[in-house]
Amino acid sequence: MDIVQNLHTIRNPLPEEVTLVAVSKTRPVAMVEALYNAGQIDFGENKVQELLEKQPQLPGQIRWHMIGHLQSNKVKYIAPFIHLIHGVDSLKLLKVINKEAQKNNRIIDCLLQVHIASEETKFGLSEQELTEILISGEWKEMEFVNVRGLMGMATFTEDSMVVGREFRNLKRIFEYVRSDHLKEKSDFTILSMGMSADYMTAVEEGSTMIRVGSLIFGLRQSP
Numbered sequence: 001m002d003i004v005q006n007l008h009t010i011r012n013p014l015p016e017e018v019t020l021v022a023v024s025k026t027r028p029v030a031m032v033e034a035l036y037n038a039g040q041i042d043f044g045e046n047k048v049q050e051l052l053e054k055q056p057q058l059p060g061q062i063r064w065h066m067i068g069h070l071q072s073n074k075v076k077y078i079a080p081f082i083h084l085i086h087g088v089d090s091l092k093l094l095k096v097i098n099k100e101a102q103k104n105n106r107i108i109d110c111l112l113q114v115h116i117a118s119e120e121t122k123f124g125l126s127e128q129e130l131t132e133i134l135i136s137g138e139w140k141e142m143e144f145v146n147v148r149g150l151m152g153m154a155t156f157t158e159d160s161m162v163v164g165r166e167f168r169n170l171k172r173i174f175e176y177v178r179s180d181h182l183k184e185k186s187d188f189t190i191l192s193m194g195m196s197a198d199y200m201t202a203v204e205e206g207s208t209m210i211r212v213g214s215l216i217f218g219l220r221q222s223p
Ligand SMILES: *Cc1c(COP(=O)(O)O)cnc(C)c1O
Pocket: 023, 025, 046, 067, 068, 194, 195, 196, 197, 211, 212, 213, 214, 215
């Protein structure tokens, strides 16, 4: 299988405003390097440990995205280099990121994860919890984090009507947050939604960032 060909097949038809994050979890660094040499610079990992193993072996120009659930006590390891943290789901985590970013004298971009799927297991804030965080305004005082947008995962189902409805709901929340809470903020622009199975639906519904793994690299071995 030609992963570079797969990359181009997915990336070339994307609208200009949509960023493709190649999800390289469980894949060897040689594959990441092959895609990097083909012009891909955004890569996503969901485990801190794996990210820390790969990052030093690969070019410094790569933009690493933390797409998985992040524990507060692990923020310090990725704070020196992480490009975007997708899965922020509490004010407490945001505060820790702010502290660790300050230690590294950099601003870390974050997305707040919203729970849009019907499954219980997926992480993320309810719309109510999201609103509470936004209203509290504490995040605005944080000098070293920049909340750039929202992230969400749809229900794992073949039913594209369900998936479309969930993405539409996230897009609605995104627009509402922008107009109600962030009138003065112009860089709240990232809506991270869509994976291999549903990225086309996500793009139709207004995604600006898709996270695609198996469609580029092939199926992952399940653990
Ligand atoms: C693994 C993962 C992806 C990519 O999944 P594929 O189905 O392989 O495209 C996207 N987002 C998150 C949060 C993931 O953990």
